[in-house]
Amino acid sequence: MELINWAAAKLLFDVLQALFMGVMAAYVYWLNKHRASQTAIKETHTRIDGVEKKVVNLEHKVERLPDHEDIEKLQEQMARTNVLLAEISANQKSTSVQVNRINDYLLNQGGRS
Numbered sequence: 001m002e003l004i005n006w007a008a009a010k011l012l013f014d015v016l017q018a019l020f021m022g023v024m025a026a027y028v029y030w031l032n033k034h035r036a037s038q039t040a041i042k043e044t045h046t047r048i049d050g051v052e053k054k055v056v057n058l059e060h061k062v063e064r065l066p067d068h069e070d071i072e073k074l075q076e077q078m079a080r081t082n083v084l085l086a087e088i089s090a091n092q093k094s095t096s097v098q099v100n101r102i103n104d105y106l107l108n109q110g111g112r113s
Helices: 006-034 038-064 068-109
Strands: none
């Protein structure tokens, strides 16, 4: 009489081994399903690099834009320029009047002494 039933032990071992392998297969499937592939990671890095380049370009453009101080300086310079142009216009008008008077005098007098 045998103390251990080897057929039943083998059957129990086979069932436990099948269950263990099933659990391992499910675990590996779950890991692979949720793990990012190398190509997906590379694509993500490529997209991030592209976005980073665009952000850097925008930062450089924004840095070169005029701020409020620059606009105020331009407004002050334009106001000064307008004042100078008004003075030049007034001087030109007075010079034009004087030239017209001299021209009339010379035309009317005819260069007579």
